[in-house]
Amino acid sequence: MVGIIDYGAGNLYSVRKALHYLGMTSTLISRSEDFEKVRALILPGVGAFGEAAHRLEIAGLKKPLQKWLSEGRPFLGICLGMQLLGDSSEETITGQGLSLVRGQCRKVCGKRRIHMGWNRVDYGDDPLFQNIPAQKTFFYFVHGYALPADTEGVMAVSKYGDSFAAAMRIGKVCGVQFHPEKSGKNGLTFLENWKRLWDV
Amino acid sequence: MGCVRIIPCLDVNNGRVVKGVAFEDLKEKGDPLLFARKYEEQGADELVFLDVGATVESRKMTLNLLEEVSSEIFIPLTAGGGISSDEDMRSVLRAGADKVSLCSAALKDPELVRRGARAFGSQCIVISIDARRVGEKWHACTHGGKKDTGIDAIDWGKRCRELGAGEILLNSIDRDGTQIGYDLELTRAMSQAVDIPVIASGGAGTVEQMLDGVIQGQADAVLLASLLHDGKLTIKEVKDYFKEKGVDVRC
Numbered sequence: 001m002v003g004i005i006d007y008g009a010g011n012l013y014s015v016r017k018a019l020h021y022l023g024m025t026s027t028l029i030s031r032s033e034d035f036e037k038v039r040a041l042i043l044p045g046v047g048a049f050g051e052a053a054h055r056l057e058i059a060g061l062k063k064p065l066q067k068w069l070s071e072g073r074p075f076l077g078i079c080l081g082m083q084l085l086g087d088s089s090e091e092t093i094t095g096q097g098l099s100l101v102r103g104q105c106r107k108v109c110g111k112r113r114i115h116m117g118w119n120r121v122d123y124g125d126d127p128l129f130q131n132i133p134a135q136k137t138f139f140y141f142v143h144g145y146a147l148p149a150d151t152e153g154v155m156a157v158s159k160y161g162d163s164f165a166a167a168m169r170i171g172k173v174c175g176v177q178f179h180p181e182k183s184g185k186n187g188l189t190f191l192e193n194w195k196r197l198w199d200v
Numbered sequence: 201m202g203c204v205r206i207i208p209c210l211d212v213n214n215g216r217v218v219k220g221v222a223f224e225d226l227k228e229k230g231d232p233l234l235f236a237r238k239y240e241e242q243g244a245d246e247l248v249f250l251d252v253g254a255t256v257e258s259r260k261m262t263l264n265l266l267e268e269v270s271s272e273i274f275i276p277l278t279a280g281g282g283i284s285s286d287e288d289m290r291s292v293l294r295a296g297a298d299k300v301s302l303c304s305a306a307l308k309d310p311e312l313v314r315r316g317a318r319a320f321g322s323q324c325i326v327i328s329i330d331a332r333r334v335g336e337k338w339h340a341c342t343h344g345g346k347k348d349t350g351i352d353a354i355d356w357g358k359r360c361r362e363l364g365a366g367e368i369l370l371n372s373i374d375r376d377g378t379q380i381g382y383d384l385e386l387t388r389a390m391s392q393a394v395d396i397p398v399i400a401s402g403g404a405g406t407v408e409q410m411l412d413g414v415i416q417g418q419a420d421a422v423l424l425a426s427l428l429h430d431g432k433l434t435i436k437e438v439k440d441y442f443k444e445k446g447v448d449v450r451c
Contacts (some may be wrong), residue, residue: 011321013293018274021271113395114323114394116323116367117202117205119202182298
């Protein structure tokens with residue numbers, strides 16, 4: 001069972017549908033008491049860093065999440081959910097992230113104010129990217145900020161103006177700046193790998 | 201730098217795909233789920249579903265359709281047509297859409313854009329602007345292009361951006377279904393006026409015209425309907441041509 005953290009930041013339906021399609025069962029979690037019922041956690045998220053950090057805090061989820069991460073239990077942060085693994089963001093002066101890794105999210109500067117659409121992801125040989133054709137490494141992004149490419153644990157980068165962190169992994173704790181649930185076959189393969197690697 | 205997106209648009213009425221010329225004379229083209237599968241297979245970067253039927257029954261069928269498509273197709277889905285309240289937005293998102301497209305309702309109540317962006321995020325709010333050329337300018341129209349609001353289309357785009365819109369779907373009413381090419385001046389004017397992506401729509405008949413929309417019109421994405429539905433062109437053909445011309449596309 002996968003717990004999708006529901007803290008009022010964005011659309012959880014797409015993530016659920018993709019997990020369901022791949023044969024994973026999921027439940028929405030809004031209280032830390034429910035953490036013990038699941039094997040893995042997904043932290044989705046859209047919107048502003050500061051507001052999301054604040055919501056996690058007032059929902060009483062921040063400390064339990066930090067504990068989960070420090071124990072190295074299976075975790076996947078998607079989009080803002082990955083950014084929240086850092087300390088802070090240029091986007092807002094207030095709001096402290098989960099600080100699993102040191103780093104401040106920076107603005108991505110390309111043609112448009114936000115990076116929206118498909119882009120190439122350059123990755124090493126991480127098992128999460130297994131079976132994704134090397135010449136077709138496209139994933140779908142929608143974001144204005146991202147962790148720097150040299151952040152601890154980053155094993156895939158992408159470029160919109162400058163390079164930024166596209167995916168990271170420290171043991172079983174992972175984060176992706178793209179949306180695997182909206183990245184067609186590549187995204188499904190990624191989630192399938194995640195499922196298989198940690199038996200979630 | 202990110203790829204130019206090729207986005208098939210499915211106008212649906214009572215659960216079936218339809219298409220007309222200049223928003224009139226709707227002709228039935230087939231089963232939306234089959235179209236969606238086919239386009240996803242061909243490499244569509246996103247899909248847009250516009251409910252062009254004005255009835256409650258047609259709306260319900262569109263929600264069912266979104267449910268079906270989103271349970272098996274994992275690329276971004278936009279839903280539009282007749283969305284006029286916070287509740288409407290919520291119901292299409294719950295049915296599986298990732299973005300909602302607002303048109304007439306946003307013109308009537310611009311605060312809807314702000315509320316939508318606050319509740320669901322800017323990336324979720326696509327403003328569809330039906331623009332009709334009036335002299336040297338363009339006016340935003342409603343009701344499938346029939347009513348001229350008198351509002352300057354470019355100003356309206358800028359205003360929506362300020363209200364929190366994440367994208368602009370720009371339709372040229374004059375060119376819709378004509379296959380004589382996009383209104384490039386309109387596309388470029390909008391693209392330069394806002395810092396959010398602009399999707400060019402209405403009038404593309406050839407791959408060369410689509411490329412013009414991207415290069416001259418500076419569009420971030422192109423919306424296609426008739427050409428694909430009629431099998432005159434495949435998404436792969438468009439992408440192959442773009443690649444050959446040095447425009448980055450997802451393959």
